Amino acid sequence: MTSPATSPRARRVSERLGGIAESATLKVDAKAKALKAEGRPVIGFGAGEPDFPTPGYVVEAAVEACRDPRNHRYTPAGGLPELKQAIVDKTRRDSGLEVAPSQVLVTNGGKQAIYDAFAAMLDPGDEVIVPAPYWTTYPEAIRLAGGVPVEVLADETQDYKVTVDQLEAARTPQTKVLLFVSPSNPTGAVYTAEEIREIGRWVEDHELWVLTDEIYEHLVYDGVETGSLPVLCPDVADNCVVVNGVAKTYAMTGWRVGWMIGPPDLVKAATNLQSHATSNVANVSQRAAIAAVSGDLAAVEEMKTAFDRRRRTIVSMLNEIEGVECPTPHGAFYAYPQVKGLLGRDHEGTRIDTSADLAEYILEKAEVAVVPGEAFGSPGYLRLSYALGDDDLVEGITRLQKLFA
The missing domain is CATH 3.40.640.10 (Type I PLP-dependent aspartate aminotransferase-like (Major domain))
Incomplete structure (x- = not known):
């Protein structure tokens, strides 16, 4: 006789789907939008989504x-x-x-x-x-x-x-x-x-x-x-x-x-x-x-020009933060800084040991949403999409500079 704990009905979700994690990037984006809806001035670097309208x-x-x-x-x-x-x-x-x-x-x-x-x-x-x-x-x-x-x-x-x-x-x-x-x-x-x-x-x-x-x-x-x-x-x-x-x-x-x-x-x-x-x-x-x-690629080139400008801005500003090392990306619209210099220590009384901890801390203290490297198989890093407006980009990274000054 099958016990209640081991019966097929006791497994409410299949093992196949039970082991699948939620998309980390969409999760961060959803949380940022929820906080914005509450009136908090959150700037989101989480979603890989162009800020331009469809042509x-x-x-x-x-x-x-x-x-x-x-x-x-x-x-x-x-x-x-x-x-x-x-x-x-x-x-x-x-x-x-x-x-x-x-x-x-x-x-x-x-x-x-x-x-x-x-x-x-x-x-x-x-x-x-x-x-x-x-x-x-x-x-x-x-x-x-x-x-x-x-x-x-x-x-x-x-x-x-x-x-x-x-x-x-x-x-x-x-x-x-x-x-x-x-x-x-x-x-x-x-x-x-x-x-x-x-x-x-x-x-x-x-x-x-x-x-x-x-x-x-x-x-x-x-x-x-x-x-x-x-x-x-x-x-x-x-x-x-x-x-x-x-x-x-x-x-x-x-x-x-x-x-x-x-x-x-x-x-x-x-x-x-x-x-x-x-x-x-x-x-x-x-x-x-x-x-x-x-169609032609005119609209694509216009977006690329903006992304290129933002790319140079975000890399320069991130590298001004002590403990952050951001290589220059040559494609897409993401910066992927190494942040191990910010880990393993206290920040304003909060112990930050992992990049996941760091992302939570940044969202709470600076109201900036980023995705931790754990989501991409490489702890100790953050992903920031620069597919957002120039003003928001500068404001968001300025908040990080102030947070870790």
Whole structure:
């Protein structure tokens, strides 16, 4: 007879989901917004979300789509044919990668693309090498798909970029996939073209899969020569999945349109999964995405100019704080300072031992929201998004300077 404590009904939540952590970045952002709603002057550096509105021509495309009855009905689970073709054309234009519509799956944001891809690639126990610091969703998506994330840490002395020697040391007979992200969230690190080629040769030698997340492809600064992994390493293209979307490039985080590009058989399997999980992405959002990826990059360049200005400001100001070391990021819109000099001591009577403690202290004392490095697999660091207004950025970092003066 089954005891009440061990009966299936006693487990209110499945083990699979019970072990999944809430998104740390969204949690910080939600807390900052809740405090703002209470009237507190919180400045949030937590969310990776451009502060710009979606370009007007994209919004107008959505308005027109709302009026068209075609968009009031189900459409193919894998994406509107027009959008898949537009993604093919955009991919050729922006990265030089030649693909066919059968290699494209349109998803509900980049997160679903990442999960769909891992679900299609992984069997239980398969290992995925995950360079750290990593975006919080990657390990959770791997675990949900039955895989095992294997973390490889690169700190600021390596510009947050892993080496082939590190990857080789982490490889086992169970290794199936390398996760590769450049430009990086959370560090802003950008791998050079030669570094990418070296990693590609290692992948080819060991016949691995690669999932490469290119969501920040247009946000590269300082003239760094980089590129798309399957373009620079064509011999691994048949075992490569590219994840991308409109969220960061076109300030469309709320529209929820991403995509994965990969071999047709893998994309077909992922499409079958999506057909049961969510069916098609909202048609109005897909129509807006067509306008976004088919248009020119003028709005993107305008945002990039602002991000570049803010990047230089935040790095300079953070490095003025004693105990903080902030390398200059070359991509995305994040600063990832090392803050170990602020740990292991009392601040105004409060003992701060970890970067998680530090983030809590900063929110309480300075009313500034940041994300601790624990969320990204590297305690002793903080992530600050500089995708917020110039005035708020300066005010927020000034508060930190005063707090730790």
